[in-house]
Amino acid sequence: MITDHTNPMQKPEQDASGDPNDDYDTPWKDAVTRYFPEFIAFYFPDVHRQIDWPRGHVFLDQELAQIVKDAELGKRLIDKLVRVATHDGDEQWVYVHIEVQGGHDSKFAERLFTYNYRLYDKYRRPIASLAVLADDREHWKPEHYGYELFGCAVGIRFPVVKLLDYEARTETLLDDPNPFAMVTAAQLLTRQTKGDNQKRLAAKWRLAKLLYERNWDKQRIIDLFSVIDWMMQVPPELQKQLWQDIEQLERNRAMPYITSVERIGIEKGMQQGMQQGMQQGMEQGMQQGEAVVLERLLKRRFGPLTPETRARLANASLDQLEHWADNILDAKSLEEVFTNH
Structure with a gap:
């Protein structure tokens, strides 16, 4: 519901502390x-x-x-x-x-x-x-x-x-x-x-309880729980424990908000988001690899590249890089490589 993903999505200049399980x-x-x-x-x-x-x-x-x-x-x-x-x-x-x-x-x-x-x-x-x-x-x-x-x-x-x-x-x-x-x-x-999965579970449970104390409508509670659930991922055994605690909380408060059907929807949404993030990460990895190879070919063909040209390669889409790679075979100058035919 609610950014890397922040993640499995590939991040520019990712910090060394980045955790692939945190998806925002x-x-x-x-x-x-x-x-x-x-x-x-x-x-x-x-x-x-x-x-x-x-x-x-x-x-x-x-x-x-x-x-x-x-x-x-x-x-x-x-x-x-x-x-x-x-x-x-x-x-x-x-x-x-x-x-x-x-x-x-x-x-x-x-x-x-x-x-x-x-x-x-x-x-x-x-x-x-x-x-x-x-x-x-x-x-x-x-x-x-x-x-x-x-x-x-x-x-x-x-x-x-x-x-x-x-x-x-x-x-x-x-x-x-x-x-x-x-x-x-x-x-x-x-x-x-x-x-620290145990501390994360405790923090996640605390936020879940706060949602039920807000007296918000059912849809808002479900939406925001989905956000928290997506952000604060924990191992399956701890997630199962969380669901059990939420079920008990709902029974105590007579608030059957997050039904089994809605829970399945939340979990499917998480899986789809992770798959989408992995796919985007793969695409960005391919783009980076293509840019490195094309830069080497351009250097061998036309000599040292300017910072502007290197930046252009680094920021180009995968389709654009492949188009330029095709152009390099017939181009007589660097400018012709970047020409759209």
Whole structure:
């Protein structure tokens, strides 16, 4: 329901502490879609006050995909384009980029800059790029990107939230009624219990009990439990113990929320997400391997490559790399390799 996945999804410049069992991306994506106003209210309260929520909001994921598909900036993660109305009676596009990978990405700010100006070029409407980071690097918090040449300055400055900044307030988060306070707490507790399944199970059970104490409607409890369950993965024997504890809790409270059918759905969703993440990881591995081979061939054919050319190879899609590899056989210059026929 709710980012690496943060994971089995492959992460750019993954931290050494990365745990392949921690999967956040699809849960983050689903949670943002289901509870977008709460997401904005929790992480970006100033933005929330400027949006006229009763007028509704529209997700434009397909439109966003069309705009950024040829950006050649590597595999994109969780991107959301949402149309909202403001209190002044006008309408504006808001582009929300959420990176919940647990990994540092040196091109993050540049990517937001590129997406932002492409969206503006298409819609000619104000675009607000917002970012949430869930990596482990305390001092990495990109907030702007730009350059200046001959007195001409171009760039972007965007609001960014770092989940690590909430770490000292984990207990306070558990008292906050906003669902993303609990999502953030689950993210932090997942990180804090890395490598200790018993502590993770205890933290997961604590969050599950809190869900039932909130007096939320059934669907919200199921949705948020799915988020927590997806984030805080434990071995099957401990997961079985958790289900038994939840069943007892439901009997005691006469709240049969998470039925066997819904449980099967949750578990299937987790399996599908893991399979999807593994597939995406394989594709990115193939892309990286193809880029290395093509770089070696270009060096042998045309000599040393510029940093710009190496960056172009590193950020190209697998299809683009294969196309360039075909071109190298007949190209008389480096420029001809990158020509689309």
